[in-house]
Amino acid sequence: xxxxxxxxxxxxxxxxxxxxxxxxxxxxxxxxxxxxxxxxxxxxxxxxxxxxxxxxxxxxxxxxxxxxxxxxxxxxxxxxxxxxxxxxxxxxxxxxxxxxxxxxxxxxxxxxxxxxxxxxxxxxxxxxxxxxxxxxxxxxxxxxxxxxxxxxxxxxxxxxxxxxxxxxxxxxxxxxxxxxxxxxxxxxxxxxxxxxxxxxxxxxxxxxxxxxxxxxxxxxx
Amino acid sequence: xxxxxxxxxxxxxxxxxxxxxxxxxxxxxxxxxxxxxxxxxxxxxxxxxxxxxxxxxxxxxxxxxxxxxxxxxxxxxxxxxxxxxxxxxxxxxxxxxxxxxxxxxxxxxxxxxxxxxxxxxxxxxxxxxxxxxxxxxxxxxxxxxxxxxxxxxxxxxxxxxxxxxxxxxxxxxxxxxxxxxxxxxxxxxxxxxxxxxxxxxxxxxxxxxxxxxxxxxxxxxxxxxxxxxxxxxxxxxxxxxxxxxxxxxxxxxxxxxxxxxx
Numbered sequence: 001x002x003x004x005x006x007x008x009x010x011x012x013x014x015x016x017x018x019x020x021x022x023x024x025x026x027x028x029x030x031x032x033x034x035x036x037x038x039x040x041x042x043x044x045x046x047x048x049x050x051x052x053x054x055x056x057x058x059x060x061x062x063x064x065x066x067x068x069x070x071x072x073x074x075x076x077x078x079x080x081x082x083x084x085x086x087x088x089x090x091x092x093x094x095x096x097x098x099x100x101x102x103x104x105x106x107x108x109x110x111x112x113x114x115x116x117x118x119x120x121x122x123x124x125x126x127x128x129x130x131x132x133x134x135x136x137x138x139x140x141x142x143x144x145x146x147x148x149x150x151x152x153x154x155x156x157x158x159x160x161x162x163x164x165x166x167x168x169x170x171x172x173x174x175x176x177x178x179x180x181x182x183x184x185x186x187x188x189x190x191x192x193x194x195x196x197x198x199x200x201x202x203x204x205x206x207x208x209x210x211x212x213x214x215x216x217x218x219x220x221x
Numbered sequence: 222x223x224x225x226x227x228x229x230x231x232x233x234x235x236x237x238x239x240x241x242x243x244x245x246x247x248x249x250x251x252x253x254x255x256x257x258x259x260x261x262x263x264x265x266x267x268x269x270x271x272x273x274x275x276x277x278x279x280x281x282x283x284x285x286x287x288x289x290x291x292x293x294x295x296x297x298x299x300x301x302x303x304x305x306x307x308x309x310x311x312x313x314x315x316x317x318x319x320x321x322x323x324x325x326x327x328x329x330x331x332x333x334x335x336x337x338x339x340x341x342x343x344x345x346x347x348x349x350x351x352x353x354x355x356x357x358x359x360x361x362x363x364x365x366x367x368x369x370x371x372x373x374x375x376x377x378x379x380x381x382x383x384x385x386x387x388x389x390x391x392x393x394x395x396x397x398x399x400x401x402x403x404x405x406x407x408x409x410x411x412x413x414x415x416x417x418x419x420x421x422x423x424x425x426x427x428x429x430x431x432x433x434x435x436x437x438x439x440x441x442x443x444x445x446x447x448x449x450x451x452x453x454x455x456x457x458x459x460x461x462x463x464x465x466x467x468x469x470x471x472x473x474x475x476x477x478x479x480x481x482x483x
Contacts, residue, residue: 018314019314026295028292029293054345055340130426133451159319175222200295
């Protein structure tokens, strides 16, 4: 096995969201150890950092602020992988407030971590039902190392109503009424709109690719 | 394209998968973890675990099996049964479930749906609806009516809601998905209730899952093509090996229905 490549510590940032256990189990199924933490030093020293999230951007950013993690996350230089809301938190801002899920509309702009310069907006589903929930296919996949072994037409599990538009940071796209970013990346920061931890063997492949990234692989992109 | 989902449903009692015979005499089918794993590997798109322990007598129910499932499976799963509060929902979600489904508690306290959606996000709040077609109702014209406490024969009772009004209500309160269990069809394996599901579809703008009546592969293609549901839930046809998921997906693909390959 290639576990030695990632012999250092992997951490999952405790964003206070509910799906931390699933993410931890997904990493452990691959044979790696991982710690769920909001400890600043542990996060700074980690080899790989995973930023999970479900729920609303406003709740999650409030948690991250309360834990004094904003600048900590912004200064990370090791590879960081965001899942779903975790990806959305990597952008400049999200229009997903927490007013009430019943209104179906945003109630203002939530400033996010601004690690990848794009903005999360309501998914333009063109009449398709929301949330966009279920297995959908990836399109236009770049040769980013985290997507190694993933092909156009492969299915991943999505659950969301907001999305990042297509931009220069898009490394894979998906279509649901309109085309949006299924994955984005800039430097050491990578985010997936889908849930790799719930996307069967191909989702595990992405997590494995991330955990096996060598120190220089992202620098050479 | 977004694939239509195939969702095996497992009844859980005291941490074991069981099969009920007329609500009683539950027969143990097997251990929950290997069964969950078997379905995930067979190509199920999602699993629903219905905890029938929970609905009885209010005692503290051991939910540690949720965590054991989350450890081994790599597809989404939903837990139904016995979730009456935000604290209950949090416990299940923290153990690794992707969604929770509420049914009777939503009828007791509809605002619970909104509270749960606001805390955990709309995407993980499923509302289960048990709907019975009463042909005598509505002055003999017939009506789909919502029932509650259907897990316990002695307590099962009609509510004041018609099915389609209740669907609209729960969607407006923040439900992220509806599972419509058509009671007249349940366990009969004569096909999903297409007529009812089509009407439900017309008033439901969140994902809609059909439940009750699956007996053959044609029943699945019918419900996707005719009622435009997002997913179809079934239990006995999968547990008894009447339909293999891989074979079902190949069949649906040949019918030009979008499915995720196994």
